[in-house]
Every structure is written in C-alpha cells, then in structure tokens.
Amino acid sequence: MVPRLPEEAFIALLRSVYRNARHCNRARLTPRTPRLSALGCRTLRQYASTGAGDGDDDGGAARRGNTRTKEIAVLGGGITGLTTAHYLARYAPDAHVTLYEARDKLGGWIDAVRVPAGNGRDGEVLLQRGPRMLRSGSSSNRYDDLVLYDVIASLNLQNAMRHPSGPSDSRYLFYPDHLVKLPSGEPTLGGVLEAARSFLREPLWDGCLGAALSFRRKNDVSGLTVISDKFAALQNARRNGNDDYMLERLERRLARDESVAAFLGRVLDDERPVRNIVSGMLHGIYGGDAHRLSAKHTVLDRLWYQFASPRPRGQVWMPRKDWFLLYELMDGVGAVSANADEIVRLAERALGWKLLAFDDGLVTLVRALVEDLERQGNVTVKCGEPVTSVTKGDGCVLIKTPKTGDQPAKYDHVISTLFSKHLAKIAQPANSLPSLAETHAVTIMVVNLWYPGQDLLASNHGFGYLVPTATPNNDEGALGVLFDSDLTTDPARSPPGTKLTVMLGGHHWDGYRYFPNGDTGIAMAMSVVRKHLGIEPGTTANEVHARARLCRDCLPQHFVGHRARMAAAHDELRAAFGGRLSVAGPSYTAIGVAPAMRAGWEAATRVARPRSATLWFANAHKEPDAEWRAWCVSTLLEGEGEAEGGKQREEELAGHTGLEEFAVYEAAAMMPVWKKDLYFRTWTRPERRFTDSEGRWIEREQEQDDEEEEEEEQEPETDGDQKVRVGKKSFRVQPPGSGNVLHKDST
Numbered sequence: 001m002v003p004r005l006p007e008e009a010f011i012a013l014l015r016s017v018y019r020n021a022r023h024c025n026r027a028r029l030t031p032r033t034p035r036l037s038a039l040g041c042r043t044l045r046q047y048a049s050t051g052a053g054d055g056d057d058d059g060g061a062a063r064r065g066n067t068r069t070k071e072i073a074v075l076g077g078g079i080t081g082l083t084t085a086h087y088l089a090r091y092a093p094d095a096h097v098t099l100y101e102a103r104d105k106l107g108g109w110i111d112a113v114r115v116p117a118g119n120g121r122d123g124e125v126l127l128q129r130g131p132r133m134l135r136s137g138s139s140s141n142r143y144d145d146l147v148l149y150d151v152i153a154s155l156n157l158q159n160a161m162r163h164p165s166g167p168s169d170s171r172y173l174f175y176p177d178h179l180v181k182l183p184s185g186e187p188t189l190g191g192v193l194e195a196a197r198s199f200l201r202e203p204l205w206d207g208c209l210g211a212a213l214s215f216r217r218k219n220d221v222s223g224l225t226v227i228s229d230k231f232a233a234l235q236n237a238r239r240n241g242n243d244d245y246m247l248e249r250l251e252r253r254l255a256r257d258e259s260v261a262a263f264l265g266r267v268l269d270d271e272r273p274v275r276n277i278v279s280g281m282l283h284g285i286y287g288g289d290a291h292r293l294s295a296k297h298t299v300l301d302r303l304w305y306q307f308a309s310p311r312p313r314g315q316v317w318m319p320r321k322d323w324f325l326l327y328e329l330m331d332g333v334g335a336v337s338a339n340a341d342e343i344v345r346l347a348e349r350a351l352g353w354k355l356l357a358f359d360d361g362l363v364t365l366v367r368a369l370v371e372d373l374e375r376q377g378n379v380t381v382k383c384g385e386p387v388t389s390v391t392k393g394d395g396c397v398l399i400k401t402p403k404t405g406d407q408p409a410k411y412d413h414v415i416s417t418l419f420s421k422h423l424a425k426i427a428q429p430a431n432s433l434p435s436l437a438e439t440h441a442v443t444i445m446v447v448n449l450w451y452p453g454q455d456l457l458a459s460n461h462g463f464g465y466l467v468p469t470a471t472p473n474n475d476e477g478a479l480g481v482l483f484d485s486d487l488t489t490d491p492a493r494s495p496p497g498t499k500l501t502v503m504l505g506g507h508h509w510d511g512y513r514y515f516p517n518g519d520t521g522i523a524m525a526m527s528v529v530r531k532h533l534g535i536e537p538g539t540t541a542n543e544v545h546a547r548a549r550l551c552r553d554c555l556p557q558h559f560v561g562h563r564a565r566m567a568a569a570h571d572e573l574r575a576a577f578g579g580r581l582s583v584a585g586p587s588y589t590a591i592g593v594a595p596a597m598r599a600g601w602e603a604a605t606r607v608a609r610p611r612s613a614t615l616w617f618a619n620a621h622k623e624p625d626a627e628w629r630a631w632c633v634s635t636l637l638e639g640e641g642e643a644e645g646g647k648q649r650e651e652e653l654a655g656h657t658g659l660e661e662f663a664v665y666e667a668a669a670m671m672p673v674w675k676k677d678l679y680f681r682t683w684t685r686p687e688r689r690f691t692d693s694e695g696r697w698i699e700r701e702q703e704q705d706d707e708e709e710e711e712e713e714q715e716p717e718t719d720g721d722q723k724v725r726v727g728k729k730s731f732r733v734q735p736p737g738s739g740n741v742l743h744k745d746s747t
C-alpha cells in the first residue's frame with residue numbers, strides 16, 4: 001500500500017500523461033516559481049481545473065454565459081461557516097453566496113472582550129471566552145494547518161501572527177492535590193533530571209513504567225513482521241481466489257471502533273495512566289469522557305491506526321484526501337494555489353513553534369474574514385437571522401427564517417455548519433435526520449478571572465493545568481485552568497496582574513437539565529483556584545474582575561460508533577435532500593479552529609470544484625503509487641471536458657453530503673506514507689525542505705529541472721504500458737485506468 005516508486009518516477013509519469021492527454025499542449029505549461037517545482041507535481045497545476053474559479057478566463061466566461069447564477073446558502077457564521085463562504089467567494093465567483101447567522105455577531109464560539117483595567121487608567125485587559133490558541137501542525141499527519149495559512153495569506157494577516165513561547169511551554173496536571181509539571185520534551189540535562197525526580201516522587205506516574213514497557217512490546221513492528229503478515233494474507237487470497245482479500249482484511253481491522261480508555265487499557269495493560277493523565281488531556285481538548293470518546297476520532301488517531309494495522313517504523317497512516325489538499329493548495333489551478341508560496345513560508349516558519357495566536361485573540365481572524373466577505377460582490381451576510389426550517393424543494397432547497405415569512409428562500413445548494421443536532425431539529429420533514437439528532441455535545445462554563453497588579457502564580461508559571469478524572473474532590477467539575485497572563489503575545493498592552501481562565505463542566509455535567517448561572521459559575525471558579533492555586537479572593541487578591549459564559553452544546557462528542565452514525569447520516573441526507581444539503585464542521589470531523597477551517601475548505605471545494613472532491617475517495621482500493629496519482633490526473637482531465645456546458649457541474653453540485661468519507665471503506669479513506677516524505681513537518685527529510693534554518697529559500701530547482709528534461713528526452717512515447725526511467729533503473733507502469741468509488745452500500 002505504500003508508494004514504491006520514487007517521486008521522480010511520478011514526475012516523469014505525469015509528464016508522459018501530459019503529452020498524451022487530449023486536452024494538453026505544450027504552450028499551456030506556465031513558468032512556476034522555483035519553490036513549487038521542488039514538490040514535483042507541476043502537471044497537476046494545469047490539470048486540477050474542474051469548474052468555476054479555476055482561472056480559465058475564456059472558457060469559464062463562455063460557460064458562465066450559458067448558465068444562471070447558482071445560489072448557495074451557508075448556515076452558521078462561526079469559523080466553519082465564515083471559511084466556507086470565504087472559499088466559495090474565491091473558488092466560485094459565478095455563484096452567489098448567502099451566509100445566515102442567528103446571532104448579531106459573527107465568529108461563533110470565537111469571542112473576546114477588552115475590559116478597562118483600574119477604571120481605565122491602566123489600559124485594557126483582553127478576556128478570551130472561547131478558543132485562543134491554535135496548534136502549528138508541525139507534528140501532524142494531517143494538513144489542516146495549510147488551509148489556515150492559505151486563509152492568513154489571503155487576508156494578509158502574516159504580520160499579525162504570533163507564536164507564544166517561553167513559560168507557555170510548561171504544562172501541569174493537578175493530581176492528587178497539587179500541580180505536577182509535565183516533562184517538556186527538551187533533551188537538556190536539567191530537564192531529564194527534573195523528569196526523573198518527578199517520576200520517582202509523584203503518584204501521578206503510578207503504573208507508567210509498566211505501561212511504557214507494555215507499549216514498547218506491543219508496538220514493536222519490524223519490517224519482517226509486516227512482510228510476513230502481507231505474505232500470509234496473499235497466500236490466503238490466492239487460496240480463496242479473492243482479489244479484494246487484502247482490502248477486506250484491512251477494512252476488518254480498521255473498521256473496528258473502541259473508546260480511548262478501552263484502546264489504551266489494551267495497549268498499556270494498565271488503566272491508571274488513562275485515569276491520571278490521558279483523561280486530563282481529553283478534558284482540555286474535548287471536555288469529554290475517555291470511556292465514551294472513540295479513540296480513532298481523537299488526537300490519538302495516529303496511534304490507533306498504527307495498532308489496528310501496524311506499519312514499520314517511519315511510516316504513518318494518513319487520510320488520502322490530505323494528499324489532495326496538499327497538492328491542490330500547492331499546485332492547483334488559479335485561485336486554488338494562489339498563495340502557495342506564502343503557505344510554504346508560513347508552514348516552514350511554524351516548524352520552530354508549537355502554538356499560533358494573534359494579539360487580539362482569534363477575533364483578529366474572524367474580523368479579517370468578515371471584512372473580506374463584505375468586500376466580495378457575490379456574498380451576502382445575514383446576521384440576526386436564524387434559520388428555522390430547511391426543506392427539499394423542486395430541484396432546490398427551501399430555507400425559512402423569521403424574515404422570509406411564507407416565502408422561503410430557494411437555493412441550489414445549502415451547506416450547514418450548525419451543530420448537527422440543531423440541523424436535525426430544523427430539517428423538514430421532522431425526524432428525517434435521526435442519526436444527526438442522536439449527536440451529543442458537552443456544555444462548558446468559561447470563567448475569566450483577572451487579579452490586577454499581582455503575580456499570584458509565583459512558582460507555577462506556564463500554559464496552565466488540566467484536571468484528570470482521578471483527581472479527588474472535584475465537586476465543581478473543573479476541567480482545567482489556563483494561565484492567560486503567561487500566554488499573552490502583547491505584554492506591552494497588558495497591564496500587570498494575573499489572568500486565568502477556568503473551564504468547568506464538560507462530561508461532568510452530562511445529563512444535567514439545569515446549569516449553573518453566571519454568578520454561581522464565578523463562585524465555583526474561585527473555589528477551584530483557591531483550592532488548586534491558593535488564590536484567596538479578598539486576602540491574596542484585593543480585587544477580582546470576573547466574567548462567566550455558559551457555552552451550551554459547544555463541543556460535539558465523537559463517541560464510539562461515530563463513523564457508523566455518520567455513514568447512516570450520509571444516507572439520510574441524500575434521501576431527504578437529494579444531496580443538495582451538505583454539512584461541515586466539528587459535529588462531523590475533528591474539533592478545533594484549524595480543523596473547522598479545513599472543513600470549510602472541503603465544503604466549498606465540494607460545491608465549487610466537485611470533480612476534484614469526487615477524487616478524494618475514488619479508486620481508493622488502488623495503491624497510492626504513481627499509477628494511482630496519474631489516474632487522478634487523467635480523471636481531472638476528463639472532468640474538464642464533461643463540465644463544459646454546465647450540465648455535469650449542475651449534477652455534481654447536487655450530489656454531495658459532506659459525509660462521503662464515512663460512507664466509503666475506511667481502508668479506502670486512509671493510506672500509509674513514509675513520515676519523512678511528508679512536507680512541512682519536523683521529521684521531513686532535508687531534500688523536501690524549502691527554507692533553511694534562517695528562513696532562506698533553498699534554491700535547487702535548476703538542477704532538478706535539467707534532470708527532468710533529460711529524462712523526458714529519453715522516454716519513449718507509447719499508448720500502452722509506459723516505461724519510466726529514473727536514474728539507471730526503469731519502471732513499467734500501466735496507463736491510467738478508470739475506477740469507482742468504493743461505497744459500502746450502493747445507494
């Protein structure tokens with residue numbers, strides 16, 4: 001299943017595909033910036049054109065003349081909805097986009113206020129009541145961060161980006177009655193000694209030694225194990241005469257589902273590390289319960305897939321659609337890769353940082369997105385207009401709001417970014433989306449506390465701490481406390497003092513019918529910081545500014561069975577809306593601002609560049625080698641032809657639900673790759689880096705292009721099997737064929 005041909009073979013193959021393809025001629029090759037060529041995907045740039053906004057001025061304009069303007073609605077003005085509208089405006093300039101937001105304010109959970117300090121004499125304090133930090137993605141097997149950088153580049157926010165460091169690297173867990181500092185991962189002598197001392201003294205680490213040994217034993221996958229495993233499977237397949245045996249076997253392994261607690265309990269042979277440590281981590285990200293959250297839908301996904309179907313050291317499972325995301329943003333046509341250079345710069349710069357923030361918090365991003373949408377001629381933003389019903393009409397979707405009265409607005413396609421349970425409530429006829437109605441989200445009370453003038457953290461500076469399930473006496477249901485005054489990116493504008501954010505509730509409040517009000521929340525938060533940090537209001541601190549916000553149903557929970565529920569929801573959406581209503585956001589895919597933005601990119605791509613989106617899972621039983629990639633390119637080419645006249649596009653526009661990834665075989669949605677071959681990661685091999693440690697471009701294009709030209713000259717042009725020469729070796733490659741999406745159910 002692993003790409004076996006070197007990248008150069010892929011380049012050579014694509015070039016031969018390019019020469020043979022009916023839509024191509026040499027003149028279409030445009031000069032590229034030197035950096036992009038290092039990705040080795042030059043031809044994809046020309047071929048990824050699948051619809052409006054691809055920059056083919058003549059053909060596109062002619063096509064636009066024949067068809068009426070597509071009306072697209074986006075429900076929800078949180079970060080997912082704003083990003084969706086942003087990409088629709090860029091990728092589908094011939095469509096009109098209407099964004100509906102129930103509140104008077106855009107941004108959803110992203111929210112912050114500046115309050116005067118010292119009656120205004122000491123400036124203002126920024127109180128963030130929702131998300132505030134993003135992970136840089138430098139150690140991820142997904143490329144959500146590239147969408148973030150693309151948006152940042154589009155909005156010209158590069159100079160507003162900050163990378164908090166220093167004290168923010170120190171993180172703690174509260175167990176059983178004090179803060180325990182977590183090892184920083186820095187390979188310094190001091191760091192190692194500190195970690196050893198903590199390990200010997202703190203009950204937090206009980207069971208971790210045995211767990212580490214068990215993990216090592218079970219994760220010991222040598223290349224030999226994988227080869228013998230494959231050999232046994234092949235023998236079996238031959239015996240049974242079953243071509244799909246390998247795929248089915250892989251699917252059986254990957255399609256399993258289990259909770260984080262069950263998975264780690266099995267791998268570590270001890271429950272204590274989950275109760276003492278991992279549950280705290282899950283509280284910080286999901287506010288969720290380790291016994292209910294599905295392991296493969298949390299940040300432990302990479303580990304889960306590795307244990308489900310082990311790969312040799314150095315390989316990692318990656319979603320196939322991330323391959324497309326990378327290549328589209330780097331080398332897609334026109335608007336799609338307009339920011340490629342800037343994305344490369346930002347992604348390479350982020351390698352040195354774990355976190356990303358803005359001086360005014362994430363509202364900076366929201367503000368810039370909104371201002372940009374206001375400038376677009378093809379976008380209308382309707383704030384304070386909650387959507388009350390969504391119904392399938394005749395070749396359209398009908399939307400009602402308090403302002404539409406009996407005359408619902410008609411749309412060719414609707415993208416919902418609402419919490420899935422809320423969408424299920426407004427979808428008509430009632431109960432048409434039962435699988436989405438089942439979704440659960442936790443409620444969190446966010447309390448900002450500001451103690452002016454004093455440093456009350458004394459010896460415990462850092463990012464903050466989390467409270468694991470095993471911590472006793474947690475009557476308030478504390479999930480964690482952030483040390484905001486240490487996370488500030490703009491110390492000059494921050495008056496001196498201690499700023500904390502206390503998070504309460506999450507799964508501790510599951511089943512509650514009534515939640516604490518603001519005053520009770522503040523009292524509970526103060527009780528937490530008194531017990532945990534010794535901060536006594538009135539004695540240690542003379543004055544406290546406090547604000548509470550109850551975030552109802554704010555973090556959707558992907559419980560065990562999430563994938564199966566979403567697959568059912570895919571069918572229900574198709575049955576109820578004929579594929580004219582698609583969904584995006586953390587109710588379905590990963591939680592967090594960057595994943596939400598990526599979901600927005602995908603949602604817009606499905607509608608504006610449907611041919612491209614169709615490929616994410618197409619022919620996915622094939623190994624992701626050069627042949628598979630070449631097939632993708634040829635399919636994109638076919639798409640160009642079919643799209644002419646607009647008919648194909650109209651059908652495709654209607655055909656997506658946003659949940660396709662749950663409806664195909666899981667083995668078809670994932671692929672193993674060599675970690676060192678992934679771009680923009682801390683482990684990327686030097687040949688795949690674009691900038692040096694000083695941030696300067698590495699220029700190696702000339703040499704590479706010369707080699708490519710040489711190879712091209714030597715290649716025979718044939719219509720059948722193609723011979724690809726790389727260095728002294730030559731490879732025989734099948735011409736691109738056709739293939740179908742592997743659906744579990746043929747609906």
Ligand SMILES: Cc1cc2nc3c(=O)[nH]c(=O)nc-3n(C[C@H](O)[C@H](O)[C@H](O)COP(=O)(O)OP(=O)(O)OC[C@H]3O[C@@H](n4cnc5c(N)ncnc54)[C@H](O)[C@@H]3O)c2cc1C
Pocket residue numbers: 075076077078079080081100101102103106107108109110129130131132133134135385386387388417418419422426444446551554555585586591592593594596
């Ligand atoms: C307290 C908290 C802290 C967090 N911290 C972080 C963090 O540090 N880093 C990180 O990456 N992520 C964090 N997250 C997660 C992140 O905030 C979310 O994943 C992300 O903001 C979700 O955005 P969204 O647009 O999908 O949903 P939302 O923000 O919920 O947006 C949905 C929008 O739809 C609107 N709406 C609802 N019903 C209707 C209707 N009927 N008609 C029209 N509009 C409607 C809502 O008003 C809302 O504006 C945090 C979340 C919370 C709650």
